[in-house]
Amino acid sequence: MIRYTGARLQRLEDPRLLRGRGRYVDDLSLPRMLWVAFVRSPHAHARILGIDATGARKLPGVVAVVTGEDLASAVRPLEPRLEGDGFTPTACPALADGRASFCGQPVAAVVASSPYVAADAREAIVVAYDPLPAVASVDEALRDGRVLFRREHRQGDVESAFAGARLVVRETFTHGRCAPSPLEPRGVVAEWDGETLTVWASTQTPHILRGALAGALGLETSRVRVVVPDVGGGFGLKMHVFPEDLAVAALARLVGRPVKWIEERRENLAAASQAREQRMEVEVAAAADGRLLGLRARAISDAGAYHIYPLTQALEPLGSAAILPGPYGTPAYAYEAVAMATNKPPLGAYRGVGMTMGAFVMERALDLVAERLGLDPAEVRRRNLVPREAYPFTSAAGMTYDSADFPKALEQALALVDYEKLREEQRAARAAGRCLGVGIACYVEYTGMGSEVFRRRGMVDVPGIEAATVTIDPDATVRCAVSFPCQGQGHATALAQIVADRLGVSLDRVRLEPVDTRSAPLGSGTFGSRGAVAMSGSAGTAAEILRSKVQRLAAHLLEASPEDIVLEAGRAGVRGVPGRTVTLAEVARLAYAPPPGGLPEGLAPGLQATVYFDPPGPTFSGAVHVAMVEVDEETGKIAVRRYALVEDCGPLLNPLIVDGQIHGAVAQGIGEALLERLVYDEEGQLLTATLMDYALPRADDLPLILVGHLETPSPLMPGGVKGMGEGGTIGAPAAIANAVADALRHRGIPITALPIRPEDLGTPPAGLTRA
Numbered sequence: 001m002i003r004y005t006g007a008r009l010q011r012l013e014d015p016r017l018l019r020g021r022g023r024y025v026d027d028l029s030l031p032r033m034l035w036v037a038f039v040r041s042p043h044a045h046a047r048i049l050g051i052d053a054t055g056a057r058k059l060p061g062v063v064a065v066v067t068g069e070d071l072a073s074a075v076r077p078l079e080p081r082l083e084g085d086g087f088t089p090t091a092c093p094a095l096a097d098g099r100a101s102f103c104g105q106p107v108a109a110v111v112a113s114s115p116y117v118a119a120d121a122r123e124a125i126v127v128a129y130d131p132l133p134a135v136a137s138v139d140e141a142l143r144d145g146r147v148l149f150r151r152e153h154r155q156g157d158v159e160s161a162f163a164g165a166r167l168v169v170r171e172t173f174t175h176g177r178c179a180p181s182p183l184e185p186r187g188v189v190a191e192w193d194g195e196t197l198t199v200w201a202s203t204q205t206p207h208i209l210r211g212a213l214a215g216a217l218g219l220e221t222s223r224v225r226v227v228v229p230d231v232g233g234g235f236g237l238k239m240h241v242f243p244e245d246l247a248v249a250a251l252a253r254l255v256g257r258p259v260k261w262i263e264e265r266r267e268n269l270a271a272a273s274q275a276r277e278q279r280m281e282v283e284v285a286a287a288a289d290g291r292l293l294g295l296r297a298r299a300i301s302d303a304g305a306y307h308i309y310p311l312t313q314a315l316e317p318l319g320s321a322a323i324l325p326g327p328y329g330t331p332a333y334a335y336e337a338v339a340m341a342t343n344k345p346p347l348g349a350y351r352g353v354g355m356t357m358g359a360f361v362m363e364r365a366l367d368l369v370a371e372r373l374g375l376d377p378a379e380v381r382r383r384n385l386v387p388r389e390a391y392p393f394t395s396a397a398g399m400t401y402d403s404a405d406f407p408k409a410l411e412q413a414l415a416l417v418d419y420e421k422l423r424e425e426q427r428a429a430r431a432a433g434r435c436l437g438v439g440i441a442c443y444v445e446y447t448g449m450g451s452e453v454f455r456r457r458g459m460v461d462v463p464g465i466e467a468a469t470v471t472i473d474p475d476a477t478v479r480c481a482v483s484f485p486c487q488g489q490g491h492a493t494a495l496a497q498i499v500a501d502r503l504g505v506s507l508d509r510v511r512l513e514p515v516d517t518r519s520a521p522l523g524s525g526t527f528g529s530r531g532a533v534a535m536s537g538s539a540g541t542a543a544e545i546l547r548s549k550v551q552r553l554a555a556h557l558l559e560a561s562p563e564d565i566v567l568e569a570g571r572a573g574v575r576g577v578p579g580r581t582v583t584l585a586e587v588a589r590l591a592y593a594p595p596p597g598g599l600p601e602g603l604a605p606g607l608q609a610t611v612y613f614d615p616p617g618p619t620f621s622g623a624v625h626v627a628m629v630e631v632d633e634e635t636g637k638i639a640v641r642r643y644a645l646v647e648d649c650g651p652l653l654n655p656l657i658v659d660g661q662i663h664g665a666v667a668q669g670i671g672e673a674l675l676e677r678l679v680y681d682e683e684g685q686l687l688t689a690t691l692m693d694y695a696l697p698r699a700d701d702l703p704l705i706l707v708g709h710l711e712t713p714s715p716l717m718p719g720g721v722k723g724m725g726e727g728g729t730i731g732a733p734a735a736i737a738n739a740v741a742d743a744l745r746h747r748g749i750p751i752t753a754l755p756i757r758p759e760d761l762g763t764p765p766a767g768l769t770r771a
Contacts, residue, residue: 044684156332161294184232205525236349273348310461319354437743447723483523504567529723636762665728
């Protein structure tokens, strides 16, 4: 019997996409459709004194110009909720009404006959502003007490740990602001037929979007339909609901015609959710042999002007603080996680949210411990990693890691790069005047979260469940409708592997349907490395239910016991009797057209099963990354020479897809470590508003990536599977930072900030000093 699960198979969806047959939001065209353009605030903070749209309304093709005042009574603001202490709510309007709170916030919208007319009309609108002082940094926000979220945690005797420590390392680390930058920006098409609002959106969370639209517009949820066409990348950005989503939907109702908005790249960089910006003050207590005794941390995020829907601003600082202990056996830990409001776009989810900063800080701190105690970085990790037999292990942050084998992963990663030889190569290069450095990073990644995780965090707008409906049609085609859309992860392939194995059909008989809230079961969406867990628990279980029913129906046809029925190659047969088989299509026709006398007792017509699955996790994946970099001492330019990692994400559903996820995530992580930075001035003005200024990684920035695997199954999840989609972006920045610090240790240049800028590393020309 062919077994697809675990096989290294090429993705089924790729030929269609590679031939240009993908259908994205911007490819949609509806009769009488109009286009939307937004007028955006040029100020980070300002009173809106008046909006003069006279010139815009005179342009041929302009249908409507709408302001925040016009929409205020028609659309409620976005008000994400978080239960528990320390939360200050915000209300983000569809269009700024009276006050702009960040540069790029939409203040008016134009509806016109073409995108070009809409863009021209946007430029003809005159907005009178009264600029106000902007809060553009965490320090200013702290001074003004602009707290959006604060939470504290303490476990163990922290004071005694530090009092008895041989070494205490204190350092402050920062991470710059960055942009998720999916290949396809945001986009929405909305149509109101007088009864139902239909929205086509490039989204990761269609059911959350539907609920938010219904609530904001005062509609019953059943009167809102969200359809997800092909999505050109999301990386967390598209799991949010934005004010533009509300505005476009409201405009469709207002003008009584379909409307489309496609985000421009400049808008994406300036007004979509952003990521990461955070400062973490950390103290590490260690024994003389390098063993960790205690941690203290204060994580402060530059959260922007509003809470992001549905996650709130708790996500980044709380995620960083909670994951900080990593895979190490730290007995005592105290943290404070704080989100501060500034006049910038809101922070939101981005691949590895919270965890990237946590891993960066912990891994840099461990290297500082190793350096000050004269230990090899690999050795200090050996002495602190939790052994396999200690799992399940509850970290000092209160997270219970279900399974892992980090000591083995570390040794495997070191062997993959031949660590001792790598160090010899480094010593030889230094003797020749070259600056080579080696960095190691170990991390844990929380994946597969269910409702319990979100409720424990206090998040009430994320359901946490997922679902799948699997149907066998009369011609034996297997259709799968799921609650979680795909943005390039390979869902159609992985899901087909899972379902095909259970039903004994070939991969080409399994179809994944586009997510449409009218037909797909309820769920939360695709984010947080939940896809593999969700499809195994929902579609896999639904297919098992159908398998049992098919076996009973086939047993009836073949006059055999259901326990003796084998499903293979699209046929049902009797075990040990090769000639006694029927096709799956024959069985399906029986299910949909019962014979005289009906179906066997206890069986209803049809072949369809729906399963709702609430992941019992989180389940924790993890990896060990090793990087070698070379730094040009004159220019500060950093080149990544070698890169290897060992990933442990449980049993692999498709190793090719897993490796692809790793390669892409490491590429993003290297970009985050060395290149990407949204820069704002002291007045809250974005200085990196195009891709000429905001540097994404290119192919020639990346090394060959060597990948090894461990497979430690989760005891919690169906099939032992875990998620892993964010890992490369968590491990790469930490490994690169440690490698750069190692390369420049003789220069005493501290590596405490991401991205690492060449101008902070190079030797200034004679007579000049570094700024």
